[in-house]
Amino acid sequence: MVLINLDRCVGCRICIPYCTTNAIRFDSRLGKAVVDVEKCVECNTCVRVVPCPMDAIEVSPLSIGREVRSLFSDPVPVHASTGIPGRGTEEMKTNDVTGRFRRGEVGFAIDIGRPHIGLTFRELGRFIKTFSEIGVIYEKNNPIIYLMKDIEKGEVRDDIGDERILSAVLEFKVPLERVKDVIERLRYLAETTDTVFSIGVISRIEPDGTIPVIDVLKEVGVEVRPTAKVNVGLGKPLFIEGIE
């Protein structure tokens, strides 16, 4: 757990603005910086980059709850389930070799809590329940899946429900014709959640360069932003649909 060694801290306040969740504050009674453990998500940014003149920022061993916070807030640790650092999976980044998303399918990467607001696992459970109700196909390697007690009901493990994290990426796919159902659920969640979420929509690109899901999104009044991630198809062996 991240903490400030009060014997070393001289109260210079250099560390305070680096905190990603405003969990470090100046305690005027002590004349030193202190960490609010409820707000701290164990992202370790302060440990990595704060130029503390007294080396007063320290890390103590993590409890299970704090470790889970760190896994979903610090991009450095490698998740056992994904084999890669970060909160998501290989997603569409290796789709040229994995074929995870095929023609006629649409992937969603719902980045809950980002940017900057964060969430609890209990709130994550509410998102999962909302999408389980419409029968989406979850990405089985996503670390979130391992923390659920009952994915259909959106119930998270009892010991982590109230833990606060910077974000979690909920990944699933649906057939193109079910995209409208997903958008309806996203609109409901936007109205009822206490946090924010960023939405990524994943699609194969047709040989003629078109992206069918864009028309569906337009139809339901959803704006697609100008920026995108594009897998350029250089991975080998190239996954070829129909002969796997």
Add this chain to the structure above:
Amino acid sequence: MTHTHHRRGLLESLKEDYVVLIMSSKHVKYEDLQSKFKKAMDILAKHNPVNLGNMNVGNMYWRDEVDVISNFSEKSNIIHGVYTSRGDVERILLELKEADLGLSVVVTGVMDDVFKALKNVGLKPHTVNLSLGVWGRVEKLPREEILWITSMCGHCMVSPSLTLKMINDIRKGKTTPANAARELARCCVCGVFNVKRAEKILRQLSKTQPIP
């Protein structure tokens, strides 16, 4: 990288912001992965990167650049280069295509520009991840100009408070836009933070009214 397509800003500014990611898949067995990544990183490093990142090490503003460009695992790697011009991205793609390393390559940027770059080097886009932006309690977000900067670290390791401090420090003459951008870049572990674009935005914001 999961979040690079959610970068925010004015269109003309976003058009000067490209991230090239190269990664291996845990589902594929590669031979001599370290040397493949060394070749890939050499290509990224050759074409005017404004940032380089290696998930085994960190970014070039926080870690020793030599480690960033040379320390690779035989199991799996993810590397990034950040660029401000389409021309550099085209040259990189052309070299990666010729090198035929078999690694997956993902380019983030303004979609139309990325497609033009691919067309110019004879590549066809395979899969796209579109951004629908941020939904939910958006009123809780920092103000938009701060997000122009902080959204360049998708993992939200660049704090709005530090960004604001940097703008105010530039205004007071305590630092320069270039130094402020580098300090913010240290926080973004993966190395996808566009230092040149940040410098430009910081300079611009430091000349406007103080941000509360």
